Amino acid sequence: MQSRSRQLQSGGKKEIAKRLSALSRASASLRARLSRREYFGIFFLEKPSPLIEIESVSKRYGAPRDGVLALSDVSLSVRAGEFLSLIGPSGCGKSTLLKLIGDLLTPSAGRITIAGKSPDAARRARDCGIVFQSPTLMEWRNIAQNITLPLEIIGAPLPERRARADELLDLIRLRDFAARYPHELSAGMQMQVAIARALAYRPAILLMDEPFGALDEMTRERLGRELLDLWTRARVTIVFVTHSVPEAVRLSDRVAVMSPRPGRIERIVEIDLPRPRSAATRDLPRYWELLRQVRAALGLE
Helix, strand or coil: CHHHHHHHHHHHHHHHHHHHHHHHHHHHHHHHHHHCCEECCEECCCCCCEEEEEEEEEEEECCCCCCEEEEEEEEEEEECCCEEEEECCCCCCHHHHHHHHCCCCCCCEEEEEECCECHHHHHHCCCEEEECCCCCCCCCCCHHHHHCHHHHHCCCCHHHHHHHHHHHHHHCCCHHHCCCCHHHCCHHHHHHHHHHHHCCCCCCEEEEECCCCCCCHHHHHHHHHHHHHHHHHHCCEEEEEECCHHHHHHHCCEEEEECCCCECEEEEEECCCCCCCCHHHHHCHHHHHHHHHHHHHCCCC
16 A cells, blocks of 8 residues: 555656656747747737839939939838838938839839838839829819829729728828818828829839928928828838938938938938927937937037
8 A cells, every 4th residue: 555655656746746847848949939029920020021122223314424413223122011201411312212212213222122022022012102292283173083083093992992992081181171272272181192192002112202391391390290100000111201301300210311322321320209299309309319329420420
């Protein structure tokens, strides 16, 4: 009887030791997975993966011998969901780089991929919406019809177009102006409509070429705040061309500073200001420090 009891005790201890060993191995495995931000098959990364990859891109206008080299050996990654600004002196190739991403131009050298696709494939998949310096609205179409023009071009049914127009008018808070025409809107409101139109087919990326450049300072600041709000709600990646250092710092996650022509990426400044951002952001000492960093990279200090 005592022998049987000792056997049971011994077996129980072995089972406990076995389970403890298995638990220890599982714990070690879990720690290792968490150390590389993996948990139950999901990876948690410190930073989102790149959505746009620009690798050693150059762009020359005209003949090789007497043409203009606008960009030279530009490499840049844009993370999914981020707000990245391109800033640099006039003629440095900011708009050219934006057009290369949007497949409006072709690189002379190098490669661009968007979610693993070529710019041409990304354009055909309607991955990118583009907002230019001028709203370029159709004066004979009302605001709702201007917004749904891209959907009309691709043959979307009328009920879908109307629903999307209502959704976007709510997004830019201009529902009461749906039946108005462009000449009845202020310059700032026209630009909001242009942004809504670029979002009509739900692109993952919004390319913006100095959209607020022609506006007065007060309107520019107001639209900047509204753009940040729209960016948060629409969940898009924004590449934003600007000449304004305060605007770049106020809006962006990162600022890519470009050199004079031929344009290169001179420096990337991480903008670690807290979000959401408001007029009070300018009262932060860190805001002024980042302003100085961008100005120094531009050679303005």
